[in-house]
């Protein structure tokens with residue numbers, strides 16, 4: 001697989017609930033590190049254990065599409081906020097990735113020498129969305145939501161994708177930046193006190209799928225952001241590309 005070009009983000013999708021073959025799951029498990037196995041064991045429900053397993057096998061499988069490094073040989077390190085990145089092989093440290101998972105689906109975003117973040121959320125209405133918005137969103141976003149409540153998950157995933165691209169977790173207050181969602185336009189970001197950053201560093205992509213929303217944040221500058229999506233079964237097949 002050719003490395004992501006400048007301005008390109010590759011999204012690799014996997015669907016844990018569709019994987020039932022015990023031999024394949026065993027192969028995926030064999031790629032995990034001792035720490036990942038330990039974390040996986042701690043999930044109480046079988047479904048959560050499988051989601052963790054498939055998501056982490058997906059990261060390894062996706063990275064191995066770009067380099068002749070077997071999935072089990074990638075070693076990761078965490079920054080102080082828990083963001084993983086490649087430690088070994090050191091020659092591949094410019095390969096940036098970010099993982100997100102939700103009910104029934106996992107996605108890993110991959111780019112070359114570019115900060116990226118991805119967030120996928122199930123849009124099944126099980127939570128009090130208005131309360132979450134009041135608690136976490138900025139006044140500018142809350143005002144937009146009053147006119148367009150169906151945009152809740154647009155804001156949520158965009159905010160998470162940006163936070164994840166910065167890799168600093170919730171040390172960036174969620175109301176210290178705002179997204180502007182104007183119809184038919186790419187989402188734009190504004191920064192407030194508490195979040196020193198430049199809007200022209202970033203571009204964002206938002207996809208509204210059936211039952212889920214996904215957002216990508218990429219430090220691509222003013223160049224266009226191109227997203228290429230692929231579905232895969234980690235450790236099983238050669239994935240087919242879908243350019244979007």
Ligand SMILES: CC(C)(COP(=O)(O)OP(=O)(O)OC[C@H]1O[C@@H](n2cnc3c(N)ncnc32)[C@H](O)[C@@H]1OP(=O)(O)O)[C@@H](O)C(=O)NCCC(=O)NCCS
Pocket residue numbers: 052055081082083084098099100101102118119120132136155156159160163164165166167168169170174
């Ligand atoms: C942990 C956090 C990074 C993402 O959490 P999340 O949306 O629940 O989870 P996602 O599935 O999108 O991402 C999890 C993955 O991100 C990666 N990750 C962990 N810390 C990270 C960080 N600081 N920066 C970027 N990525 C990180 C890991 O690969 C993690 O996978 P793992 O837990 O299986 O090891 C953090 O932003 C958080 O806690 N968010 C919740 C904030 C919130 O309450 N938002 C409400 C409305 S906006």
